[in-house]
Amino acid sequence: MNIDAGERVRWLPRDQASSLALPGNDLWIFDGRLVQFNIFDGLGQWIRTDFDDDPDVAKFCVSSIESVWERAVPHRDFTV
Secondary structure, eight states: OOTTTOOEEOOOOOGGGGGGGGOEEEEEEEEETTTEEEEEESSSEEEEEEEOOHHHHHHHHHHHHHHHHHHHHEGGOOOO
């Protein structure tokens, strides 16, 4: 449904991410300057959302996501 709506989805197997510096939590980046961290417990249950507008944190997160995106496989080409 998301792809049909125009979302670009890519997949990166964990074994191909070992050499990447990645944030420790799920996140969304808004306008390249505000980061929303989504905090989950060990069972995958949402605990809370933290926001961070520190320019260094945003820069790190943007850079990390760009690195993942470059290595990741488009959804239509991904096979398990």
